[in-house]
Amino acid sequence: MNARTDAALLQNNHMSYHLNNSHLDALEEETIFILREVAAAFERPALLFSGGKDSLVMLKCAEKAFGTKASGGGIPYPLLMIDTGHNFPEVTDFRDFRAQELGAELIVRSVEDSMARGTVRLAHPGESRNVHQSVTLLEAIEEFRFDALIGGARRDEEKARAKERIFSHRDSFGQWQPKAQRPELWTLFNTRLQPGEHFRVFPISNWTELDVWQYIDREQIGLPSIYYTHKRQVVDKKGLLMPVTELTPPREGDVVETRDVRFRTVGDITCTAPVESTAATPAEIVIETLAADVSERGATRMDDKTSDASMEKRKKDGYF
Amino acid sequence: MTTNNSIAASAYPSSAIGQNDHISALKFITCGSVDDGKSTLIGRLLVDSKAVLQDHLAGVQRGGETDLALLTDGLSAEREQGITIDVAYRYFATETRKFIIGDAPGHEQYTRNMVTAASSADAAVVLVDATKLDWKNPELALLPQTRRHSLLAHLLRVHSLVFAVNKLDAVQDPVLAFKHIQGALAAFAQAAGIAVRATVPVSALKGWNVVNAHAGWCGYDGPTLLQVLEELPNTPADTALAPAFPVQWVEKFSSSSDTSQGRRIFWGRVAAGSFAPGTAVQIFPSGQLATVAQVLDHARRPKDVPAGTSAGIILDREVDVSRGDWILAAPTAAATPAEDDFGDTPAAVPAWPASRELRTTVAWMDDEPLVAGRVYWALHGHRWVKAKVKAVVHKLNINTLAEESATQLDPNAIGHVQLVLQEAIPAAAFSKARVLGSLILVDTASHKTAGAVLIN
Numbered sequence A: 001m002n003a004r005t006d007a008a009l010l011q012n013n014h015m016s017y018h019l020n021n022s023h024l025d026a027l028e029e030e031t032i033f034i035l036r037e038v039a040a041a042f043e044r045p046a047l048l049f050s051g052g053k054d055s056l057v058m059l060k061c062a063e064k065a066f067g068t069k070a071s072g073g074g075i076p077y078p079l080l081m082i083d084t085g086h087n088f089p090e091v092t093d094f095r096d097f098r099a100q101e102l103g104a105e106l107i108v109r110s111v112e113d114s115m116a117r118g119t120v121r122l123a124h125p126g127e128s129r130n131v132h133q134s135v136t137l138l139e140a141i142e143e144f145r146f147d148a149l150i151g152g153a154r155r156d157e158e159k160a161r162a163k164e165r166i167f168s169h170r171d172s173f174g175q176w177q178p179k180a181q182r183p184e185l186w187t188l189f190n191t192r193l194q195p196g197e198h199f200r201v202f203p204i205s206n207w208t209e210l211d212v213w214q215y216i217d218r219e220q221i222g223l224p225s226i227y228y229t230h231k232r233q234v235v236d237k238k239g240l241l242m243p244v245t246e247l248t249p250p251r252e253g254d255v256v257e258t259r260d261v262r263f264r265t266v267g268d269i270t271c272t273a274p275v276e277s278t279a280a281t282p283a284e285i286v287i288e289t290l291a292a293d294v295s296e297r298g299a300t301r302m303d304d305k306t307s308d309a310s311m312e313k314r315k316k317d318g319y320f
Numbered sequence B: 001m002t003t004n005n006s007i008a009a010s011a012y013p014s015s016a017i018g019q020n021d022h023i024s025a026l027k028f029i030t031c032g033s034v035d036d037g038k039s040t041l042i043g044r045l046l047v048d049s050k051a052v053l054q055d056h057l058a059g060v061q062r063g064g065e066t067d068l069a070l071l072t073d074g075l076s077a078e079r080e081q082g083i084t085i086d087v088a089y090r091y092f093a094t095e096t097r098k099f100i101i102g103d104a105p106g107h108e109q110y111t112r113n114m115v116t117a118a119s120s121a122d123a124a125v126v127l128v129d130a131t132k133l134d135w136k137n138p139e140l141a142l143l144p145q146t147r148r149h150s151l152l153a154h155l156l157r158v159h160s161l162v163f164a165v166n167k168l169d170a171v172q173d174p175v176l177a178f179k180h181i182q183g184a185l186a187a188f189a190q191a192a193g194i195a196v197r198a199t200v201p202v203s204a205l206k207g208w209n210v211v212n213a214h215a216g217w218c219g220y221d222g223p224t225l226l227q228v229l230e231e232l233p234n235t236p237a238d239t240a241l242a243p244a245f246p247v248q249w250v251e252k253f254s255s256s257s258d259t260s261q262g263r264r265i266f267w268g269r270v271a272a273g274s275f276a277p278g279t280a281v282q283i284f285p286s287g288q289l290a291t292v293a294q295v296l297d298h299a300r301r302p303k304d305v306p307a308g309t310s311a312g313i314i315l316d317r318e319v320d321v322s323r324g325d326w327i328l329a330a331p332t333a334a335a336t337p338a339e340d341d342f343g344d345t346p347a348a349v350p351a352w353p354a355s356r357e358l359r360t361t362v363a364w365m366d367d368e369p370l371v372a373g374r375v376y377w378a379l380h381g382h383r384w385v386k387a388k389v390k391a392v393v394h395k396l397n398i399n400t401l402a403e404e405s406a407t408q409l410d411p412n413a414i415g416h417v418q419l420v421l422q423e424a425i426p427a428a429a430f431s432k433a434r435v436l437g438s439l440i441l442v443d444t445a446s447h448k449t450a451g452a453v454l455i456n
Helices: A007-011 A014-041 A053-066 A089-102 A111-117 A133-144 A209-219 A282-291 A296-300 A310-316 B005-010 B038-048 B054-058 B076-081 B108-118 B144-155 B174-192 B225-231
Strands: A045-048 A079-083 A106-110 A148-150 A167-170 A198-201 A230-237 A240-243 A256-262 B026-031 B088-093 B098-103 B123-129 B160-166 B198-201 B244-246 B249-252 B264-269 B280-284 B289-297 B310-315 B326-329 B355-364 B375-380 B383-396 B414-425 B438-442 B449-455
Touching: A014 A053, A014 A148, A014 A209, A014 B249, A014 B310, A045 A053, A053 A089, A053 A209, A079 A089, A079 A111, A079 A133, A089 A106, A106 A111, A106 A133, A111 A133, A209 A282, A240 A256, B026 B038, B026 B108, B026 B144, B026 B225, B038 B088, B038 B098, B038 B123, B038 B225, B098 B108, B108 B144, B108 B355, B108 B449, B123 B144, B123 B225, B144 B160, B144 B174, B160 B174, B160 B225, B174 B198, B198 B225, B244 B264, B355 B383, B375 B414, B375 B449
Parallel strands: A045 A079, A045 A148, A079 A106, A148 A198, B026 B098, B026 B123, B123 B160, B160 B198
Antiparallel strands: A167 A198, A230 A240, A230 A256, B088 B098, B244 B326, B249 B264, B264 B310, B280 B289, B280 B326, B289 B310, B355 B414, B355 B449, B375 B383, B375 B438, B383 B414, B438 B449
């Protein structure tokens, strides 16, 4: 059986909807409050927007916070995407579609440009570009002189994330210093900066993967199709399903199978694995998430497994 | 001591589903010193409520044994040193409620982190280590940490306090030990004026009375710690006070042709009272009067909005309002004219009088000490003002909250401080109104958050 809940909970999944509606309202309210605080307190903020589920949830909250162009309002900061060049086309297409639909400004900066400039060098051509996003991100911050970057990271994702403040101060090298975090008292956010420094702001810090899916279900938020079940060629590597793509061709001895899968998280193709699933709607995914016994990252990410502190180390280097 | 029985009676109602719809997530902190088993208790709550996923559980196996404490120490420096450095936030849910744990470190030098975690908590669980107490003695002395953490939570107005008496599985006579420790906790709480919601005997290591009941153990048949937590109220908002609203962000209508109302929406979170169409208001600091024409909730739906919720306020006329200003209840006519008022009209009394001089309790967080004469930035609501330290009046003994003479506040100290502000703010006592009664001090040079301030 699952580790997340018991059988009764699964049989009676109406309960979770009952339970969490007021909870979702509180989360939504906190997120909207933070999105407005960023708009008011900073001169040049941007919202990191990948087209993934967490950033789409943030965008929905931003729509509520600021209205849309059509209603006379609009999100008062640009959307920023750091493109590794290894993204699923379904996701980047959806990103462009949503930005256009909202009339939002979308800025895309790519790791490939950093490679061309020589600021990113890969150890070998097949290396994941995920970790190198930090360089391109810091270059974009410098180019646009952004003073606050809003991101969709959640504290339930990872142990180092669980320690981070909602308004997370970064020094002029973009580094997070976990031992020198600013205390965060009540909702009095200290947004003062020295020249060259910036903030990373995480409005959905207190959401869990389950909250995200319940909110997607409640608000009927559109998502890239690969979040739902589809048939895909994969190689089963000790339970981790590696998608077969141009960038990740099968190696000798690999057994390629076609399975019903969906993505719990999407990112760089070279390090994102789907999970086996027939869930076709948010409500079905809510039920699967209730029953999941492996974390979102544990099921899907290869780059987090290097060491216990790999996320902490990357964040100190300027990663989200 | 406040009763276990009321909680016992209502814990786990058989058809709880639906009854608790109005309850949102409970944010609670866990307090206790280094070896009291705090991380083990949190690990136990997470594991036994099935909130820990297999891959995370696999990461905490050491020599074939599960070390629950490893679930919560996330930073490499913490694992190196085997201690908790900063607050971590953890999430779990039961059938009736969601929980957010603010896992604050126990060391005295991290008092600032406990203050950080407590500032947003609905409840505090204070862990008491039975093996460290002279439990055979009915007059036993509690550990300083127990008093300190309870008093700090009380000072910060954490709404509910629960004692969890841990490691009772490791004492000879757990019934007697629990009886004496419970008595000492009750006597201390009564003397300090702290209301205690429950005192639960637990073994975090064995999992007794944390999530699963261990019936009759220690002579205790009350609810488990988790059942107590499921029933605790959220912190009530200051709804019964005169309306007060700090303006966070001003939105201009670009497409409205209706000029009968002010064409701007003032967004923020209601600090006190409640706003509805028709509420008479006064803008701070300009003093202009207006009436609320419309109120929107956080997601832009028209609605009356009570304290604690995000709202948009549209006024009936164009007035000068910007971020950092306050929309306050309009002054009310005084019952009798003021003594120096020779006119016929009685003086109006502001609902929230403004002041420049504040008597405060400060929890000091910066590595540089707080000294008289220094000027800091103060953030109150969404308003930044300069604040000068006029005098350090007392330092509080952090274990007893007794006043001791002092000329400065060192890191992690708490004391009484007189502040003079560059401009007046609509301040109130923290004990009366949380948002109007709290501010932070920020170092003007380093920009670090240096102090948490409670207005007395």
